[in-house]
Amino acid sequence: MAERGSTGEFSGSLTSSTLPPPRTRIFKIIVIGDSGVGKTCLTYRFCAGKFPEKTEATIGVDFRERLVEIDGENIKIQLWDTAGQERFRKSMVQHYYRNVHAVVFVYDVTNAASFRSLPAWIEECKQHALGTEVPRILVGNKCDLQDSIQVGTDVAQQFADAHSMPLFETSAKNPNSQGDGSCGNSDHVEAIFMTVAHKLKSQKPLVLSQPPGGSPGTINLSRGRDDSGDGGRGWGCSSC
Ligand SMILES: Nc1nc2c(ncn2[C@@H]2O[C@H](COP(=O)(O)OP(=O)(O)OP(=O)(O)O)[C@@H](O)[C@H]2O)c(=O)[nH]1
Ligand SMILES: [Mg+2]
Numbered sequence: 001m002a003e004r005g006s007t008g009e010f011s012g013s014l015t016s017s018t019l020p021p022p023r024t025r026i027f028k029i030i031v032i033g034d035s036g037v038g039k040t041c042l043t044y045r046f047c048a049g050k051f052p053e054k055t056e057a058t059i060g061v062d063f064r065e066r067l068v069e070i071d072g073e074n075i076k077i078q079l080w081d082t083a084g085q086e087r088f089r090k091s092m093v094q095h096y097y098r099n100v101h102a103v104v105f106v107y108d109v110t111n112a113a114s115f116r117s118l119p120a121w122i123e124e125c126k127q128h129a130l131g132t133e134v135p136r137i138l139v140g141n142k143c144d145l146q147d148s149i150q151v152g153t154d155v156a157q158q159f160a161d162a163h164s165m166p167l168f169e170t171s172a173k174n175p176n177s178q179g180d181g182s183c184g185n186s187d188h189v190e191a192i193f194m195t196v197a198h199k200l201k202s203q204k205p206l207v208l209s210q211p212p213g214g215s216p217g218t219i220n221l222s223r224g225r226d227d228s229g230d231g232g233r234g235w236g237c238s239s240c
Contacts, residue, residue, distance in 0.1 A: 024067070024074045027200045029193070030096050032121050033106035034114040035084030038141040041172035042106065043081040045189045051173045058083040060092045068194065070201050077197050097128035102135045102196050107156075109140040109169065110148040115156070122163065135199050138165045143186040144174040168192045 031039045035057055044052045047064035062081040067074060082096055083089045105121055107114040118138070125136075138160045140151060153169060160167035168187040 022074065024076050025201075026076045026078050027101045027197055028078050028080065028099060029102045029104060029196060030080040030082060030100050031104045031106060032082050032096070032124075033084060034108070034111075034117045037084065037106045037108040037111070037114050038172050039084065039106050040081050042139070042141060042170075042189055043079040045172045046077075046193045047079065057085055057088065059088045061096065068197060070194075070197060073201065075197055075201060077193060079193070093124070094128070097125070097130060100130065100134060101200050102137070103130065104137050104139055104192075104196070105165070106139045106141055107151065108142050109151045109156075110142050110145045112150040115140075115151045115159075118159065133203075135196065135203070136163070136165045137192070137196060138163075138167045139192060140167070140169040141172055143169050144171040166195075168195075 031043055033039055040055045040058055040062065041052055043062075043064045044050075044055075047066045058081055060083055064079045064081060066077050066079075068077060069075070080096055080100075083092070103125060105118055107118060138156065140153075140156050153167075156169070157167050168191075170187045170189055170192060172189060
C-alpha cells in the first residue's frame with residue numbers, strides 16, 4: 001500500500017510531492033445465481049488464483065477482494081459472493097444491493113434449471129431498484145463438463161441479448177484448458193472480472209474511495225461522470 005504523501009506547505013505549482021495521494025477506488029460487484037452454480041469457486045478463482053479444494057453452501061455472503069492496476073490506477077475489486085439458497089439469503093439481501101457497481105449473474109451450463117431461474121434473479125435486482133446504469137453480465141459456468149451441457153451457447157446468447165448483457169462461458173475449475181478440447185472456447189475467469197472492472201473504470205459510477213492506509217471510517221461516496229455516453233450499457237468485450 002502506498003504511503004500517504006507529505007502535507008508540506010503549498011509553494012507555487014503542484015508537483016507530485018504536493019498533490020494528494022492517489023485513492024484506491026473500490027468496485028463492489030455482486031455475484032448471484034442458484035445454489036451450486038459455482039459462485040464461490042469463480043470468485044475464489046479470481047481472488048486466490050486457484051480452484052478451491054472444497055466448498056460448502058455459502059451462508060449470507062462471503063467477501064473476496066483483489067487489488068488490480070488498470071491504466072496506472074489502483075482498483076480494489078470487491079466481490080460479494082452471495083448465497084444461492086433462499087434460506088441463507090433472507091436477512092442479507094438488502095445489503096447485497098446497497099451501493100452496488102455491477103452484477104454478475106451465474107448459471108451452470110450443465111443445469112438447465114439454473115438457467116431458467118435467471119429471470120427471477122433479474123427480477124430481484126429490479127425489486128431492489130438497481131438502475132439501468134449498473135452494468136450486468138451473464139456467466140455460464142462449468143464449461144469443462146462438455147459431456148453434460150444442458151444450456152447451449154445459442155440459447156444463452158439470445159437471453160443475454162434480450163437483457164442487454166454480454167455473455168461469458170467459462171469454467172472456474174479449468175479455465176485455461178485447450179489441449180484436450182474442453183473449454184477451448186471458454187473465457188478465462190480472470191478476463192471476465194477484469195472486463196467488468198475496465199467497464200466500471202471507464203464509466204466512473206458511484207464509487208467508494210478509500211485513501212491509502214485509510215480506515216473504514218474514511219470511506220467517501222462520490223459519483224463520477226459516465227463518459228461512455230451510452231448510459232452504462234456499452235461493453236468493450238469480445239463476447240458482445
Ligand atoms: N466441474 C466443475 N465443477 C465446478 C465448477 N465450479 C464449481 N464447481 C463445483 O460445483 C459445486 C458448487 O460450487 P460452489 O462454488 O460452492 O457453488 P455456489 O454457487 O457458491 O453455491 P451456493 O453457495 O450454495 O450458492 C462444488 O462442488 C464445486 O466444486 C466448474 O467450473 N467446473
Ligand atoms: Mg457459494
